[in-house]
Amino acid sequence: MAVARSVSALLVLAVLSGCSSAARNRPGPTPPPDAGKRIVAEHAVVTSANPLASEAGLEILRAGGNAVDAAVATAFAIGVVEPQMSGLGGSGAALVWIQREAKPYYLDFYAAQNAESFRGHTASGRLRPGDLRIVGIPGDVAGLLTLHERFGKLPRARVMAPAIRLAEEGFPIGDILAGFIRSDSAKLARFPASFARYWPNGRPLPPGTVLRNPELATSLRRIAEQGRAGFYEGETARQVVATLNAGGHPATLADLAGYRPQWKRPLCTEYHGRVVLSAPPPQTGLQVLHTLELLEPIDLPKLGLPTRSAAAFDAIVSALRVGMADARGNSDPNWVPVPAAGIASQAYADARRSLVARGTAVDSIPPGDARPFDHAPPPAACARYQPYGAAEAVTEDGGSSGLGRSGMGLS
Numbered sequence: 296m297a298v299a300r301s302v303s304a305l306l307v308l309a310v311l312s313g314c315s316s317a318a319r320n321r322p323g324p325t326p327p328p329d330a331g332k333r334i335v336a337e338h339a340v341v342t343s344a345n346p347l348a349s350e351a352g353l354e355i356l357r358a359g360g361n362a363v364d365a366a367v368a369t370a371f372a373i374g375v376v377e378p379q380m381s382g383l384g385g386s387g388a389a390l391v392w393i394q395r396e397a398k399p400y401y402l403d404f405y406a407a408q409n410a411e412s413f414r415g416h417t418a419s420g421r422l423r424p425g426d427l428r429i430v431g432i433p434g435d436v437a438g439l440l441t442l443h444e445r446f447g448k449l450p451r452a453r454v455m456a457p458a459i460r461l462a463e464e465g466f467p468i469g470d471i472l473a474g475f476i477r478s479d480s481a482k483l484a485r486f487p488a489s490f491a492r493y494w495p496n497g498r499p500l501p502p503g504t505v506l507r508n509p510e511l512a513t514s515l516r517r518i519a520e521q522g523r524a525g526f527y528e529g530e531t532a533r534q535v536v537a538t539l540n541a542g543g544h545p546a547t548l549a550d551l552a553g554y555r556p557q558w559k560r561p562l563c564t565e566y567h568g569r570v571v572l573s574a575p576p577p578q579t580g581l582q583v584l585h586t587l588e589l590l591e592p593i594d595l596p597k598l599g600l601p602t603r604s605a606a607a608f609d610a611i612v613s614a615l616r617v618g619m620a621d622a623r624g625n626s627d628p629n630w631v632p633v634p635a636a637g638i639a640s641q642a643y644a645d646a647r648r649s650l651v652a653r654g655t656a657v658d659s660i661p662p663g664d665a666r667p668f669d670h671a672p673p674p675a676a677c678a679r680y681q682p683y684g685a686a687e688a689v690t691e692d693g694g695s696s697g698l699g700r701s702g703m704g705l706s
Contacts, residue, residue: 341365344380347466348372351457355449363391363446364454367439371458374435375511376466379475383514383526384535386434388578389442390561399572399680400445404438404556405627406431427542433535436518436526438556455519462515465507473502486538527551562639563677564588570676576625576633586618588644589651610652617650620660637669 334340339362341352351372352365360368366389374382381387386406392399443451468476476483477499483490492508493500500506517525525531532551539546561572562580566587573580590610598607621638628635637643643665650660 339365341369343369343373345373345376345469347376347461351461354457355454358449358453360449360454361447363442364449367443367447368454368457370435370439371455371515372461375458375461375508375515377472379472379479381435383436383511383518384430384433386431387438388574389438390572390574391442391446392572393446399561401559401561401572401574402438402442402556403559403575403578404434404441405577406434407550407554427539427544430539430542430544430546432546432550432554433526434554434556437523437554440518440523441556451522452519455515459512459515459519462508462512465505468500468502468504468506470502472506473500473504476500527554561680562635563673563680564639564641565674565676566591570674570680572680573639575628576635577627579622579625581625581633581635581638582618582622584639585621585644586614588639588641589614589617589648591641591644592648593652606652606654609654609656613651613653613656616660617647620662621647621665623662634665634669636673637665637667637671640665640668640671641674642671643668 339353339356341349341356343349343352348369352369355365355368370381370387373380374385387404389402389404390399391402440451443454447454476493480490480494480499483493488510492506514526514531517529517531519525521529528548528551532548535551536546536548559575562575562584563573564571564584564587571584571587573583575581593610595607595610598604598610601608601611621643624631625633625635643663646668647663650657
C-alpha cells in the first residue's frame with residue numbers, strides 16, 4: 296500500500312500476513328471501468344489492494360490528514376475488508392521519506408517470535424495448517440500507532456474512524472475473500488465464533504454478502520480510545536493470549552505488553568543513477584535490491600518490452616530467479632544471521648551475474664553465499680543513508696544500538 300502527498304511525505308507501507316498470495320479483493324467480479332488506465336492526481340494518491348481501504352485513506356486526506364495519517368487509516372481498513380491478508384493479528388513494516396529532512400525512516404513491526412514460535416516457523420512444512428505455534432506476537436497495531444504518533448497530524452480516533460465504520464456497518468464480500476472463506480473451512484472450524492460468522496447455517500458467505508463484524512469494531516474502538524494499551528493490555532490482550540495458549544503457544548500477557556517495533560536503517564543501493572531504499576530483514580527488500588543490481592548493466596529499454604522481446608524477458612526472469620534463490624536464507628535476524636548488506640551489494644551481484652541473461656533456463660538455481668560480501672562498500676550515493684548490517688538498528692534519537700537475540704526474543 297502506498298500513499299503519496301506532495302506537501303508532506305512519501306510512505307510505502309507493507310502490511311504482511313501469513314498468506315503469500317497477492318490476492319485482490321474487489322467488491323464484485325467486474326473490474327472498475329478505469330482499470331488499467333493511467334491516473335494522474337494533482338495533490339495525492341492512495342492505492343491499496345481494496346478500493347474501500349483506498350477510500351479510507353482518501354477520506355483522511357480530505358479531512359486534512361497527511362500521508363502517514365492516510366497510510367495508517369488505509370492499513371487499519373484493509374485489515375477489515377481483507378481479513379485473509381492482514382489485520383490486527385498481523386505484522387508489517389514501513390519505509391517513510393520525509394522530504395523536508397531529505398531523510399528516510401524505516402519501522403519494522405514484524406511479529407515477535409520466541410524460541411517456540413521460531414522453531415514452528417522453521418518447521419512449518421511439517422506442522423498442520425493453522426498450527427498456532429508458528430504465530431508471533433502481533434506487531435501491526437504497535438507499528439501503525441508508532442507511525443501515527445511520530446509523523447501523523449490528525450487525532451488517532453479520526454484516523455481509525457473509517458476502519459471502525461467498515462467493521463460496524465459492513466462491506467460487500469468480494470470474490471477473493473469468498474474463495475478464502477470456502478477453502479479455509481477447516482481452519483475456521485477450530486474457532487466456533489469465526490466459523491459461525493463466515494459459515495452461517497453451515498454455508499459459506501457468497502460474494503456480494505454484506506459482512507459486519509461488530510466484535511472487530513469493538514477491538515478497533517478500544518485501540519482508538521486507549522492507544523496501544525487497548526490492544527496489548529486489557530480485554531483484547533487477554534483474549535489473544537487465551538487463544539494462543541489454547542493452541543499450544545506459550546505467549547503471556549507480559550509478552551504482549553512488552554512488544555515494541557524497531558526503528559532500523561533501510562537497505563540501499565543505486566540503480567541507473569537513482570538511489571533505491573528498501574526493507575531490511577526479515578522483510579524481503581534485499582531480494583528487490585539484489586535483482587536490480589543483477590540487471591544494472593543490461594540496457595532493458597534497448598532490448599524492448601519483455602512481452603515482445605525474448606532477450607528482455609530472459610534478462611528479467613533470470614534476474615528474478617537468481618534474486619529469489621539468493622534470498623532463501625532471509626529470516627528473522629534476531630535468531631539467524633542474515634548477510635543483508637552482502638546480498639544487496641554490487642560486488643555480490645557481480646559474482647552472480649553470469650547466471651543472468653544467458654539465453655537458456657536451468658531447472659534450478661542453488662543459492663549463493665553472500666557472507667564474504669557483507670562488508671563490501673555500498674555505492675557512494677548511499678553513504679548519507681548509512682546502510683546497516685543485519686544486527687544494527689536505529690534508536691529514537693537517531694543513534695544505533697546492537698540487537699542480538701534478546702532484541703525481539705520473548706521471555
